[in-house]
Amino acid sequence: MSVERRTVSVPEGLAGERVDAAIARMFGLSRSRAADLVARDLVHLDGGLVSKSDRVSGGGLLEVEIPAAVDPVAVVPEIVEGIKIVHDDDALVVIDKPVGVAVHPSPGWSGPTVVGHLAAAGFRIATSGAPERQGIVQRLDVGTSGVMVIAKSEYGYSVLKNAFRRRAVDKTYHALVQGHPDPLRGTIDAPIARNPKYDHKFAVMAGGKHSVTHYDTLEAHRFASLLELQLETGRTHQIRVHMQALKHPCVGDPLYGGDPVLAARIGLGRQWLHAVRLGFEHPESEAYVEYESDYPPDLQHSLDVIRELD
Helix, strand or coil, X not given: CCEEEEEEECCHHHCCCEHHHHHHHHHCCCXXXXXXXXXXXXXXXXXXXXXXCCECCCCCEXXXXXXXXXXXXXXXXXXXXXXXXXXXXXXXXXXXXXXXXECCCCCCCCCCEHHHHHHHCCCCCCCCCCHHHCCECCCCCCCCEEEEEEECCHHHHHHHHHHHHCCCCEEXXXXXXXXXXXXXXXXXXXXXXXXXXXXXXXXXXXXXXXXXXXXXXXXXXXXXXEEEEEECCCCCCHHHHHHHHCCCCECCCHHHCXXXXXXXXXXXXXXXXXXXXXXXXXXXXXCXXXXXXXXXXXXXXXXXXXXXXX
């Protein structure tokens, strides 16, 4: 990473200013960026380290190291262990995404990404979409594993994006939820919006976006039930929010009401939610295609433990 080193004399007009404020004004940086440089010991005043609240004096010698800013949404090519290629052709690539991998870069996320893996593996994906989301027609949460599709051709991107928008894609998930939903099969039709109290959470709220989840109980056990869910819409955290609203949160999902004691008892370190099947009309052949993903070892193990607890 390149670093710009600058040494300047503090003008008399800035005498008495806080160090971070003086740096911001002299170098055209934001106040928070200037404070970050101080906190990282990249600022010296008259040869000594400073705190952001220290005051500068006219004529003082200010030495500042300014690392090149890193784009928080830049795609970093990196092979990600665990990503499996389920299908690959000229129009699209279908992958099996492991837990702990984001689909694309975003502010605040410094971990591995699907687009970074594809770039490192030599896949040429569609250039449509925002730079950090090129080719992306759907997303899975970092904590959710399973099958997903990425467009490789521009035509494939257009057709798939439109199919998701028209809700013409069959999206099937399996979730292990606490307790036993009543009825065992049903539909949750409840609007979802960002939780006003927490930026990173969502909730069922009047005025939210139309959201519909269909569920069916596959297995009912003493402490939890295995559900198959079909998404009619595709809102952020939709299944997790809807299951919490139904008072049957996903096992291992404390953000949306999951019991950490139960999760620890069955050895689960994340929400039990997996995208098992994805079906749609292929953009080129127009034939209906379907791709599947088996449970990863951590989810299979915790499900086995739940069965044993009966």
